Amino acid sequence: MSADPQGDALESPLDAQHDAPSGSESKLGAPLEARRAEFRDQVAIAREHFEEVNEKIKQRTGRDLILAVLSGLVLAGVVLGALLFVPTVFAAIVIVVSGLATFELARAFETGGRKVDVWVQIVAAVALAATGYFGTALWQLWVMTFAVVAVLIVWRMVAQMAARDGRTYGDVLADIAAAGFIPIYVPFLLALVLVLQHQTNGAAWILTFIIVVVSADTGAYAVGVWIGKHPMVPRVSPKKTWEGFAGAATAAVIAATLLAYFVLDLPLWAGIVMGLVILITATLGDLGESLIKRDLGIKDMSSWIPGHGGLLDRLDSLLPSAVATLALCYWLTPLVGA
Incomplete structure (x- = not known):
């Protein structure tokens, strides 16, 4: 069956006219595409800046x-x-x-x-x-x-x-x-x-001491990276600073006070005591594990947890703090509601 050239000739201009973008659409599309390109550029710049900051933190702390x-x-x-x-x-x-x-x-x-x-x-x-x-x-x-x-x-x-x-x-x-x-x-x-x-309200006590330890660790990390200049114990852990310790102390006391009052139903002074005690045990646990690793000549206990190292690299502050928290639980539980 032969093609109809006349029909094709009639359809082609109509199709072309129908498919071609109108002048208003072209005017609207240009600014939109420009905004998209600008947004992509901003995302690329932000990603590059974040990767640069992350690399500096990694070099300073050894963690991704x-x-x-x-x-x-x-x-x-x-x-x-x-x-x-x-x-x-x-x-x-x-x-x-x-x-x-x-x-x-x-x-x-x-x-x-x-x-x-x-x-x-x-x-x-x-x-x-x-x-x-x-x-x-x-x-x-x-x-x-x-x-x-x-x-x-x-x-x-x-x-x-x-x-x-x-x-x-x-x-x-x-x-x-x-x-x-x-x-x-x-x-x-x-x-x-x-x-x-x-123990009575045992889950709340465990939750409290874990959050306090994590708060202390986060406070030490953030302040140490930000303004840490004076090494705390350079022979054991060169990257720990007194500024970081101050950040850990502030974060630990605030977290412990809030949790003791609102979760454990303890007086405010009990929360302050808890924060200071757990701060000491967490710091000693961290330094103790650093001393073990330095004596063994290793950086991390293992590489099981991405960005952290091994299990003991995360448990080091929690292990001795469990002893302190159990003792505090025995001592402070009679004060509940006082």
Whole structure:
């Protein structure tokens, strides 16, 4: 069937006229496209500026700010959600974290030249943390801790005698000290969090001390990056400054005072005391872990948490603060409503 050239000739001008943009549309489209281009340029400039700032922060603190914030929010959401809504899941998380953090610390000690019975340490850690949850009294945790430490020390001595690898007396003593230190530093302190969970209003106490520790850490980070100039303990942690410590103190006291008054129903002075106590324990915990890493010659315990390092790099301030919070709970609970 042949084409109709006359029909095509009639349709083509009409189609072209219909498809062509009108003068009003052309006048409206030009400014709109210009605004879009300007917006894209502004976004590009803002992104470039943010990446530059983030790189400066990373160089100064050794942390990627974006990754640290995102991973921190995810972890906080999971842990705090379980604490408030599914307490049994929170206990399970603490027990699992106890095993993982123990594995992390044991491997770090091995990197530093210590001989550690890793899997025995993990089993002991899980058993010790579980005692904090399933035990009916604090003395049961103490007894379990003593038993675990004794077993691990004897195990290491027997394993060393069986190995006959010619290690020096000093190295063997260091191995034994590590065997006893690991269960006390990680699972015992985490077990105290589960003991705290069983106390009256225990979830609120745990929520309070976690928020206070995070507030102190955030205050130290922000102020230290902003105006930090005077090193606090340069031989242990060169990037910590007195200005950062002041920021941590301010943030910790404000957070603790508000939480103590509105969440725990305690007097304002109790919140101030709580803030100062947790500030001290959190700072000592942070510096203590830095000292361990410096002694072992490592920067982070691991790279499991993007932007943060390892589990212990996030738990360092929380572990000793759990002891202080449990003691404060025993001391201040009678003041509730006073």
